[in-house]
Amino acid sequence: MDAYEFIRDAIIEGKFVPGMRLAEESLAKEMNLSRTPIREAIKQLEAEGLVIPLKRGVSVRHFTKDDIRQIYDLRTLLEGYAASQAAIHRSENDLLEMEKANILYEEAISRYVESDMESLKDIVQVNQKFHETIVNASKNEHIHFHISKVVVVPIVFRSFYWYNSFQLKQSLEVHKTILEAIKNSEPERARIAMHEHIYQGRDHVLKHLEQIKNIHLLKEEVK
Amino acid sequence: MDAYEFIRDAIIEGKFVPGMRLAEESLAKEMNLSRTPIREAIKQLEAEGLVIPLKRGVSVRHFTKDDIRQIYDLRTLLEGYAASQAAIHRSENDLLEMEKANILYEEAISRYVESDMESLKDIVQVNQKFHETIVNASKNEHIHFHISKVVVVPIVFRSFYWYNSFQLKQSLEVHKTILEAIKNSEPERARIAMHEHIYQGRDHVLKHLEQIKNIHLLKEEVK
DNA sequence: CATTGACTTATTGTATACAAACAATTAAAT
DNA sequence: ATTTAATTGTTTGTATACAATAAGTCAATG
Numbered sequence: 001m002d003a004y005e006f007i008r009d010a011i012i013e014g015k016f017v018p019g020m021r022l023a024e025e026s027l028a029k030e031m032n033l034s035r036t037p038i039r040e041a042i043k044q045l046e047a048e049g050l051v052i053p054l055k056r057g058v059s060v061r062h063f064t065k066d067d068i069r070q071i072y073d074l075r076t077l078l079e080g081y082a083a084s085q086a087a088i089h090r091s092e093n094d095l096l097e098m099e100k101a102n103i104l105y106e107e108a109i110s111r112y113v114e115s116d117m118e119s120l121k122d123i124v125q126v127n128q129k130f131h132e133t134i135v136n137a138s139k140n141e142h143i144h145f146h147i148s149k150v151v152v153v154p155i156v157f158r159s160f161y162w163y164n165s166f167q168l169k170q171s172l173e174v175h176k177t178i179l180e181a182i183k184n185s186e187p188e189r190a191r192i193a194m195h196e197h198i199y200q201g202r203d204h205v206l207k208h209l210e211q212i213k214n215i216h217l218l219k220e221e222v223k
Numbered sequence: 224m225d226a227y228e229f230i231r232d233a234i235i236e237g238k239f240v241p242g243m244r245l246a247e248e249s250l251a252k253e254m255n256l257s258r259t260p261i262r263e264a265i266k267q268l269e270a271e272g273l274v275i276p277l278k279r280g281v282s283v284r285h286f287t288k289d290d291i292r293q294i295y296d297l298r299t300l301l302e303g304y305a306a307s308q309a310a311i312h313r314s315e316n317d318l319l320e321m322e323k324a325n326i327l328y329e330e331a332i333s334r335y336v337e338s339d340m341e342s343l344k345d346i347v348q349v350n351q352k353f354h355e356t357i358v359n360a361s362k363n364e365h366i367h368f369h370i371s372k373v374v375v376v377p378i379v380f381r382s383f384y385w386y387n388s389f390q391l392k393q394s395l396e397v398h399k400t401i402l403e404a405i406k407n408s409e410p411e412r413a414r415i416a417m418h419e420h421i422y423q424g425r426d427h428v429l430k431h432l433e434q435i436k437n438i439h440l441l442k443e444e445v446k
Numbered sequence: 447c448a449t450t451g452a453c454t455t456a457t458t459g460t461a462t463a464c465a466a467a468c469a470a471t472t473a474a475a476t
Numbered sequence: 477a478t479t480t481a482a483t484t485g486t487t488t489g490t491a492t493a494c495a496a497t498a499a500g501t502c503a504a505t506g
Contacts (some may be wrong), residue, residue, distance in 0.1 A: 049368060134468095452502095
């Protein structure tokens with residue numbers, strides 16, 4: 001694993017919390033490297049917006065509720081467009097890939113046991129795979145580039161691990177609608193279904209943040 | 224000027240041509256620096272997609288006609304959305320800024336003398352300013368982040384310097400329409416006008432590329 | 447004459463050293 | 477006791493040195 005992945009994953013998994021300053025030397029020591037490769041990894045993370053530059057060095061970016069809303073708006077726009085373009089440009093092979101990914105998604109959901117982190121991790125991963133196949137089918141490499149940067153941010157909040165089986169089944173239904181629209185070459189229907197799908201995700205994350213906040217308030221009171 | 228700007232501008236101005244390999248040491252010597260800051264600049268350019276990684280080091284990215292089409296699709300989507308959001312969220316001050324930028328644009332166009340590079344440079348700059356004010360008014364920082372990366376690429380082709388006064392006046396009219404729609408809080412009209420505007424830009428760049436190609440073919444024949 | 451293999455050169459990737467800037471803590475003065 | 481100045485310590489930014497790897501060249505052989 002290289003320095004970039006190490007730091008990025010640490011941020012995503014919450015090991016490096018928002019506002020935390022990233023000291024080059026301690027990072028270097030932790031992963032048995034010199035400061036040089038660390039600095040490059042940090043430059044990359046900076047360009048992606050996961051860390052923000054300070055007067056000296058960088059700190060892990062703190063995303064507000066408003067950031068989440070903006071990012072999801074952006075993602076809805078981009079992935080909605082990708083879905084509509086996929087309905088136009090998809091090859092037979094693209095359709096196969098999408099169907100395969102969706103079958104894996106269905107299987108992962110059927111394996112799901114309430115509140116089991118491991119099975120949810122699978123679901124999240126397979127879900128991402130499905131979204132990727134759609135973006136691939138849209139035949140727009142540049143959209144792909146930008147979506148991949150937008151997708152990372154909400155992961156930081158790890159709200160994904162709070163889906164219940166009803167929500168998951170609902171999500172699967174929307175996947176099927178998207179797939180059908182793309183198969184039938186209906187760009188507008190594909191876009192709208194994708195919109196709905198991602199906005200559901202947004203509501204979920206925002207609700208989760210609300211809960212987190214409440215838990216935080218509770219803690220304060222207990223103190 | 225720092226290393227990042229130096230290299231980026233060299234690419235934009237055509238000093239570093241597509242496919243050209245960027246050797247760290249020669250760059251370092253050219254701007255009286257060591258390799259360390261050069262490498263960081265290159266990492267950043269890599270994250271933005273202006274240079275592509277090789278087995279060792281990087282080379283200036285070569286953009287195809289298809290890339291241009293994809294990038295403009297993306298830009299249309301993003302800036303169209305920004306315009307529609309600006310029509311919803313714009314403050315009084317935003318409107319002032321937009322009008323100010325557009326007046327400067329009008330003045331720059333009136334100063335324009337056919338085939339004068341300097342006056343065209345002004346126009347391009349003021350035009351960019353106008354687009355920025357709209358993105359600012361949309362109140363979506365993340366959209367802004369992604370648009371800024373998309374906008375750079377077409378500049379590489381420097382087709383902007385081939386506008387004639389008729390096209391410029393046409394462009395000014397569309398600007399006015401966009402401004403009016405945003406002022407009157409008509410998001411859909413703003414979006415459509417912005418679409419039209421950017422697609423005009425796309426056609427212009429593509430036509431320019433076609434001409435370049437023809438000139439190239441002519442050269443081949445002469446040889 | 448072409449093709450392959452070894453050797454040489456050049457360039458990157460990583461480590462380390464040093465200087466400069468910022469932060470923090472302590473001491474002194476009002 | 478509080479505020480300011482100074483000194484110390486930590487961390488970044490830049491330079492340089494060294495090792496590893498890719499590429500290019502030249503010679504030798506089929």
